[in-house]
Amino acid sequence: MSFIQTDTYALRGYECDANGLLSIPALMNFMQESANRNVIDYGIGINDLAQRGYGWMLMRFGLRMHQYPHYGQHIRVITYPTFVEKYFIHRDFRVLADDDTLLADARSTWLVFSTEKRSMVPMPDFIRTLTPPADVDSLPKLTLKPDFQAIPVVSTETQSVTVGWFDIDQNQHVNNVSYVQWLLEAMPKEMLQTSELAELDVIFRNESHWPDQLLIRADADDALTFRHRIEQAETSKDVILARSRWR
Incomplete structure (x- = not known):
């Protein structure tokens, strides 16, 4: 059924x-x-x-x-x-x-x-x-290896976040929605005020848990396209990689 x-x-x-x-x-x-x-x-x-x-x-x-x-x-x-x-x-x-x-x-x-x-x-x-x-x-399946994951996110500007108790779910790891919220909150202030998200493509690489420390980075490909990385502060392991397009 x-x-x-x-x-x-x-x-x-x-x-x-x-x-x-x-x-x-x-x-x-x-x-x-x-x-x-x-x-x-x-x-x-x-x-x-x-x-x-x-x-x-x-x-x-x-x-x-x-x-x-x-x-x-x-x-x-x-x-x-x-x-x-x-x-x-x-x-x-x-x-x-x-x-x-x-x-x-x-x-x-x-x-x-x-x-x-x-x-x-x-x-x-x-x-x-x-x-x-x-x-x-x-809809067509998402590719398992999106092209943007092969391009390093090298921005030296980072925002840090500590995983809170209310960020984790019943599987005892950070809920995917928390990652996306952190990623969006790290966008330039002017982008959030004047534009809206049109597309978001995310690959989740590793778990994180309470109370891990994470670093959020973003690189601009052009005025309306960004690549994002959230990594473990202690190990530098990728947690998620993403690409966003705005309008």
Whole structure:
């Protein structure tokens, strides 16, 4: 049996930015909540995996913002798995207005890890037998190795952040939304005030935990395109790499 999750969210004030538009972290939280509800229907929710010694981890995330909804507006988040492979499962998201205008879409790639060894494992059989919906128009899969990851982010300007208790999730590592919020907060002040995010492409490389110290860097490819890196302050290991495009 296959499942498509559809949830309606009314945008509250604390989910909007200084311009009264839906914030990217709030949108990602909506997407994550809808994805969680969808995997529960499939019997592979967080608690289902935890009982077997596994956890979900986001590896890739690609977001396109077509139009930003505003405070008080209702949006629909639709999500479903698209492809199941030996090591990865792919998931699409679509965000619609009341009149079915496409506000945003996103692609994601997830893996399963051992909570004991904290390392990736092949997709267990009880997940690999999952049946994605057949009557959907799936977005193309994200590449496992995006081109921007091969270009060093060498900016000497850094911002530091200490992982807080409320940044970690049930898998005992930093939630992906916290990383994106930190990445966006580190953007130049003028960019945040005068532009809006159009696209975001992220690859998650390593876990971080409470209370790790992280460093955030960004390099500009041009006036509206940036590459980002979040690294462990102590080891210099990549935590995430990303590219953002603005308009």
